[in-house]
Amino acid sequence: MLVDDDLDDTSLFEEVLQQVDPAVVFASAANGHEALAALREGTTRPDVIFLDLNMPRMDGRQCLAALKEDDTLKQIPVIMYTTSSQPKDVEQAMQKGAVSFITKPTSLKELQEILEAIAGNVHLDLHAALKTLRQTVPACVIC
Amino acid sequence: MILIVDDKQENLYSLKALLRLNLYEVDTATSGEEALKRILRNEYELIILDVQMPGMDGYEVAETITGYSRSKDIPIIFLSAVNIDKRFVTKGYASGGVDYITKPFDADILLLKVKTFTRLYRQTKELNDIKETLEQKVEERTKALVQANKELELSNAELQQYAFIASHDLQEPLRKIITFSRLVIERFLGGDPEALQYMNKVISSSERMRSLINDLLSYSHLAEPPRFNICNLNQLVQETMADLEVAIKEKEAVLHISHLPSIEAIPDQMRQLFQNLVSNALKFAKKDTPPVIKIWSELIDQRSLTAGISGKGAWCRIYISDNGIGFNEMYLDKIFHMFQRLHGKDEYHGTGIGLTIVKKIIQKHNGLISAESREGQGATFMLVLPLKQTAILETETQGL
Known part of the structure; x- marks a missing residue:
């Protein structure tokens, strides 16, 4: 699942994801409220959530906090996926329980590498996948 | 205006005449009670007060006058024909008088005293007014x-x-x-x-x-707002160099890092400081010479770019030197200003903010920064930083 208010980013993300693994089921939400509503209704149960920081109504920080406070949702790994690369944002997100902080890449090739590393490994070993990601993609700030 | 207080009309009359003759404005009261009422209403420069009066005597009147904030500065001269013994004189001074004259008195001397005390009163009042205005x-x-x-x-x-x-x-x-x-x-x-x-x-x-x-x-x-922590600069510089690994390899740079102290600092900012300075050294390398970058430090006992080494000093001076293209020292002030660049964008990449950030970080750490260089002969940046921020704040407050 991608939670992002930017429709360009969402459609590029989906496009690359389908190339990487056509079997993946993709869901998106335009802000924290929408994401939480969909997750609580049970219309979607993602293996991993990519969460943007800067969104209207409920931003990524609030959404992350709400996810981690919800007993039925806190198991789902959350990867921050945002334009920011500020140490303060990274530190804050990691403290609040995100598993990684990825700065949105500026090329499809990088995005593809990120999604390849993660898509195949969500069930196996997400942390190991994120670790190897750091060596290949400079966009991955901390894993 | 002068106030004369006496229960005997003839005394009042003669004194009033004497003072009027000498161009003083005069007011009179025939009892202590009346005197106090007048003092509340009018402003006097001097009070001449008889000691022995029916009702309130002169001492009581003086004590009351000096008890009011409005009248406490008005000088009081006691005038007495009966109570001329030393203990009465002493009591007069104790109750707030500035002088004690016994009768018969010499008119010239009385006038001189009146003149002196009224002048003193006026001066005091002026001073008080000035003080009040100033306050x-x-x-x-x-x-x-x-x-x-x-x-x-x-x-x-x-x-x-x-x-x-x-x-x-x-x-x-x-x-x-x-x-x-x-x-x-x-x-x-x-x-x-x-x-x-x-x-x-x-x-x-x-x-x-x-x-x-x-x-x-x-x-x-x-x-x-700063959050200072003890920071091991050796470790911190090594970490920073690891972040610059790609650029260091690309330029085939050689780094010599000598032992650096642990200091009280903001770790993120220190990392950025070394990163910016070393990036600069890499960036402004000579085209055909691999960069050699040296970082070393010494302890000094004062916040100074030139002070001699002192083994137990509370400050450290850190040097970052390179063998790059250098710069003309006439631009020394300019290089720390935002968006100041000495080279064209196509020659050397950069935003012109790097050294401004370095300078700001040094300021936040109560330190000093400068550089020495000659064109074509490398550059050496010097940083002076306190080992402990708390000690600096204390000495600064003491200095104030």
Whole structure:
């Protein structure tokens, strides 16, 4: 699942994801409220959530906090996926329980590498996948 | 105006005549009670007070007068024909009199005393007025300063917030420009070298703007309140060098890092400081010579760029030297100013903010920075930093 208010980013993300693994089921939400509503209704149960920081109504920080406070949702790994690369944002997100902080890449090739590393490994070993990601993609700030 | 207090009309009359003759304004009272009423209503420069009166006597009147804040500074001369014994004189002074004259008195001497005491009273009053005005002015100015300070703090905070939001929000569209330009290149520009060249220009300009925004963002972060921690500079510099690994390898640079002290500092800012200085040394290397960068330090006992080494000093002086292209020292002030560049953008990349950030970090750590260089002969940056921030704050407050 991608939670992002930017429709360009969402459609590029989906496009690359389908190339990487056509079997993946993709869901998106335009802000924290929408994401939480969909997750609580049970219309979607993602293996991993990519969460943007800067969104209207409920931003990524609030959404992350709400996810981690919800007993039925806190198991789902959350990867921050945002334009920011500020140490303060990274530190804050990691403290609040995100598993990684990825700065949105500026090329499809990088995005593809990120999604390849993660898509195949969500069930196996997400942390190991994120670790190897750091060596290949400079966009991955901390894993 | 002078007030004469006496229960005997004939005494009042003669004294009043004497003073009027000498151009003094005179008022009279025939009892202590009446005198007090008059003092409450009028302003007197001197009171001549009889000691023995029915009702309140002179001492009681004097004590009451000196008890009022309004009248406490009016000089009182006692005048007595009966109580001339030393103990009465002493009592007169104790009750607030400035002089004690016994009858019969010499008119000339009395006039001289009147003249002296009224003059003294006027001068004291003038001084008090000046003092009051000054105090009032000081208070007004202090108020104005406090207000101005408040406004300044507010606008400063707003400015920081503004810089942060502006920088943050500028990132988004820029990233999209880059992403979609790359997409266009990948999908549509396969066989057109000219179009490819133009698109690459779009991307490199956008990348440059991105680093500008990132640097501005870092700079605006520097204004936050500091959190000092003990920082092992050896470890911190090693970590920073690991981040610069790619650039170091690319330039085939050689680094010599001698033992550095542990100091009380803001770790993130220290990391940024060394990163910026070493990046600069790498960036401004000579085209044909691999960079040799040395970092070393010494202890000194004062905040000085030139003080001699002192083994137990409370300050450290850190040097970062390179063998690069250097600069003319006439530009020394300029290099620490924002957006000042000594070279064309095509010659050396950079945003012109790096050294400004370094300087700001040094300021936040109560330190000093300078550099020595000659064109073509490398550059050496010198930083002076306190080992402990708390000690510095204490000595500074003592100095005040």
